[in-house]
Amino acid sequence: MQSSAVHVQESDIAATRPVLPAPHMANPRRLSIAYSLYRNKAGALGALIVLFVVLVAVFAPLVAPYPLDTDVPVSVQLRRRLRPPAWAGGGTSEFLLGTDALGRDILTRLIYGSRVSLAVGFAAVALSGTTGVLLGLISGYRGGLVDEVIMRIGDIWLAFPFIILAILFLAVLGPGLDKLIAVLALRGWARYARVMRGQVLALREREYVLAARALGVPGTRILFRHIMPGALAPVIVIASFAVANTILAEAALSFLGLGVKPAVPTWGTMLADGRDYMRDAWWLATFPGVAIMITVLGVNLCGDWLRDALDPTLRI
Amino acid sequence: MLRYILRRSVWSLFVLWGVTLLVFFAIHLPGGGDPSMLYLPLDVSREQLEAFRRAMGFDQPVHVQYLRWLTRAARGDFGTSLRYTKPVLPLVLARMPATLELALSAQLFALALALPMGVLAAVRRNSFVDGLAMLGTLIGQSMPGFWLGMMLILVFGVALRALPISGREGPRHLILPTITLGTFFLARDTRLVRSSVLEVLGLGYVTTARSKGLRERTIIWRHALKNALIPLVTMVGMDLGALLSGTVVTETVFAWPGVGRLVYMAIQQRDFPLIQAAVFVIAVIFVIMNLIVDLSYRYLDPRIRLAES
Numbered sequence: 001m002q003s004s005a006v007h008v009q010e011s012d013i014a015a016t017r018p019v020l021p022a023p024h025m026a027n028p029r030r031l032s033i034a035y036s037l038y039r040n041k042a043g044a045l046g047a048l049i050v051l052f053v054v055l056v057a058v059f060a061p062l063v064a065p066y067p068l069d070t071d072v073p074v075s076v077q078l079r080r081r082l083r084p085p086a087w088a089g090g091g092t093s094e095f096l097l098g099t100d101a102l103g104r105d106i107l108t109r110l111i112y113g114s115r116v117s118l119a120v121g122f123a124a125v126a127l128s129g130t131t132g133v134l135l136g137l138i139s140g141y142r143g144g145l146v147d148e149v150i151m152r153i154g155d156i157w158l159a160f161p162f163i164i165l166a167i168l169f170l171a172v173l174g175p176g177l178d179k180l181i182a183v184l185a186l187r188g189w190a191r192y193a194r195v196m197r198g199q200v201l202a203l204r205e206r207e208y209v210l211a212a213r214a215l216g217v218p219g220t221r222i223l224f225r226h227i228m229p230g231a232l233a234p235v236i237v238i239a240s241f242a243v244a245n246t247i248l249a250e251a252a253l254s255f256l257g258l259g260v261k262p263a264v265p266t267w268g269t270m271l272a273d274g275r276d277y278m279r280d281a282w283w284l285a286t287f288p289g290v291a292i293m294i295t296v297l298g299v300n301l302c303g304d305w306l307r308d309a310l311d312p313t314l315r316i
Numbered sequence: 317m318l319r320y321i322l323r324r325s326v327w328s329l330f331v332l333w334g335v336t337l338l339v340f341f342a343i344h345l346p347g348g349g350d351p352s353m354l355y356l357p358l359d360v361s362r363e364q365l366e367a368f369r370r371a372m373g374f375d376q377p378v379h380v381q382y383l384r385w386l387t388r389a390a391r392g393d394f395g396t397s398l399r400y401t402k403p404v405l406p407l408v409l410a411r412m413p414a415t416l417e418l419a420l421s422a423q424l425f426a427l428a429l430a431l432p433m434g435v436l437a438a439v440r441r442n443s444f445v446d447g448l449a450m451l452g453t454l455i456g457q458s459m460p461g462f463w464l465g466m467m468l469i470l471v472f473g474v475a476l477r478a479l480p481i482s483g484r485e486g487p488r489h490l491i492l493p494t495i496t497l498g499t500f501f502l503a504r505d506t507r508l509v510r511s512s513v514l515e516v517l518g519l520g521y522v523t524t525a526r527s528k529g530l531r532e533r534t535i536i537w538r539h540a541l542k543n544a545l546i547p548l549v550t551m552v553g554m555d556l557g558a559l560l561s562g563t564v565v566t567e568t569v570f571a572w573p574g575v576g577r578l579v580y581m582a583i584q585q586r587d588f589p590l591i592q593a594a595v596f597v598i599a600v601i602f603v604i605m606n607l608i609v610d611l612s613y614r615y616l617d618p619r620i621r622l623a624e625s
Contacts, residue, residue, distance in 0.1 A: 156331050160599070161602070164598065168583055171584060285467075289467065293455070301454070
């Protein structure tokens with residue numbers, strides 16, 4: 001037991017030590033990204049998955065077996081409704097993952113559905129990340145009442161059942177990609193603000209910041225040029241996990257029938273449609289979920305890798 | 317301590333007020349406005365429409381409506397549901413046990429498995445068991461909960477016919493919704509327990525305990541775990557919102573008669589008084605639970621207690 005305990009400690013240290021290139025390397029930053037991806041196989045897999053989904057989303061019209069809006073007459077299309085996947089009994093290679101209740105090709109809709117998931121995931125996180133970072137900077141640098149107010153509101157925000165507010169806003173505002181992004185962006189700011197504030201408080205009294213202040217550098221310039229770059233690492237890590245959670249939240253909202261307009265395929269709405277056919281057509285409710293899971297898994301793996309590379313002490 | 321509780325309680329009241337304001341604001345965003353037409357026949361006369369709006373107070377400016385709601389709510393009168401034409405508070409409270417039952421059982425499910433799994437993964441770091449646990453947690457955190465629920469329905473409800481898939485009629489009905497809601501938290505808590513046990517195992521007092529010749533089991537379960545639990549308690553507290561969010565979707569998948577489903581329907585039907593009351597009750601529960609969590613980690617971590625006094 002004793003020896004295994006020592007082993008635990010040693011490997012623990014080895015695993016959490018950030019991967020740094022030797023100082024003489026020509027371009028340390030680029031090499032360190034490549035090297036740490038090489039070392040972290042899971043992270044590399046995650047990056048590959050994300051890259052794959054992004055490419056599929058961007059080139060959807062080229063990859064998809066069918067166009068999204070077919071000019072096939074409704075009567076023809078309905079005749080091929082609820083076809084099982086190719087490998088199941090009754091399926092054909094014509095529709096690899098089968099067709100839905102309206103005779104539409106599921107693979108095609110899955111491919112186009114990736115667009116909404118990714119757009120919402122990244123856009124909402126970018127928005128809330130920027131807002132949160134700004135508020136955190138202000139909060140940490142100004143202190144006092146401003147700090148108190150921002151942080152206390154953030155406390156409520158972090159813990160309140162967000163989906164209820166999201167449902168409320170979306171039900172009132174109506175469907176739309178922009179509204180969906182706005183509502184999901186509302187969710188995250190408090191976490192970034194809190195972390196950023198902590199970072200600012202830690203860096204504010206550092207010698208190089210004090211030196212800049214003594215030289216008469218204006219406050220905002222100190223904040224953005226001297227403090228923010230050093231404080232961003234945990235924000236990037238949090239943001240990467242936030243993308244994963246936002247994709248999941250978008251799926252949940254779409255599943256509840258709140259999100260983009262009904263004609264646009266999303267993984268969440270496909271799942272909602274599939275719910276009505278669980279007894280007869282298992283594939284409707286299965287594949288969109290698998291697509292979500294693989295995508296989110298890829299993003300989470302990237303997040304793990306970023307955390308280990310940038311800030312191993314972060315506990316997320 | 318008493319001062320602390322008092323200060324926190326005042327703050328909690330402030331939070332509750334903020335929530336009511338936020339919800340009221342959301343309802344009255346452009347496009348929300350006036351639900352009268354949803355509740356009246358299409359051929360309603362102009363006079364009848366006006367009378368309904370006056371009776372419900374929809375003809376007043378928003379801030380007047382809010383003040384009226386607030387003063388009545390302060391006296392315990394939360395109004396009447398537009399859809400059910402009954403007082404809203406009893407409606408919400410009647411659904412509360414179902415939601416709490418689901419949330420609690422999901423949390424217990426998550427903790428009961430996450431503690432042993434996390435400790436095991438930490439103690440056998442980099443072993444096969446550890447790898448399997450970490451892979452499992454990664455997948456558990458990457459699935460939409462409601463989709464897991466649908467897959468469980470496919471397997472246990474449709475294919476095996478082993479478990480009930482909708483309603484709330486007994487303990488067996490609780491099984492699938494619990495797994496559905498609890499899996500995400502199980503995955504996350506397992507990772508958290510693992511990392512904080514690993515951290516604590518490297519600390520001096522564990523080495524001291526070892527050098528005293530204590531059994532490894534005692535060291536881990538009695539000495540290490542108590543300190544490793546602090547981040548978990550914090551997380552459990554912060555999870556409350558996510559847990560209640562999760563009940564909305566889970567209740568929809570399994571037709572579980574809880575508050576989440578009630579709020580969702582109320583929002584769809586623009587049943588303003590019901591929305592207000594339901595969100596308010598959820599906020600109350602949420603605030604109380606947060607207070608309990610805060611107090612409990614002051615108990616677990618003497619450093620916090622000392623810093624206060």
